[in-house]
Amino acid sequence: NAGVTQTPKFQVLKTGQSMTLQCAQDMNHNSMYWYRQDPGMGLRLIYYSASEGTTDKGEVPNGYNVSRLNKREFSLRLESAAPSQTSVYFCASKGLAGDTQYFGPGTRLTVL
């Protein structure tokens, strides 16, 4: 059981470039989440997917898009990266009956 995995671990982009962060979970969880973590702040929810085929905005969705490809995978896309999107991005998942979210190892993204 790998739990929640994220790729890549590190990424450097130039302003205006696009990229997709990948997340996968092998725990058969229904819900998946994308957070960002900035210095001096806790994690903030970008988007979530309560079940396969559904996605909803969180607290800070602007500048991002998501795709729930199947039950296992939930990707986060930056169409035109901006320096304000420099952050550490975490993916998480949660089971149907549970209340606890399990996190991936994070992706450190720098936008120059």
Add this chain to the structure above:
Amino acid sequence: AQTVTQSQPEMSVQEAETVTLSCTYDTSESNYYLFWYKQPPSRQMILVIRQEAYKQQNATENRFSVNFQKAAKSFSLKISDSQLGDTAMYFCAFMKQNNNDMRFGAGTRLTVKP
């Protein structure tokens, strides 16, 4: 909107001693969950302990326990017999029941000194 406040940006404790991290939250909900997550230098977010608001009994996990005061909207974490491996950022988090929006505090950086 729910807010979570951790008023101690940094704390330190001697190895083997006890330390308490504070957390307060603001909500009008009656059913919710509270969590403490640990983030060591590896950056991995690790669940330390969780509490259901409808339970009056404070949660305990080995050396970790909470003091949950629902009326005061307070949820502190006590770490007993502190170990060097407890050095990490600790985040308090709140989530309404049947909801997907988890709100985090800004974190407390805990250093355990030998």
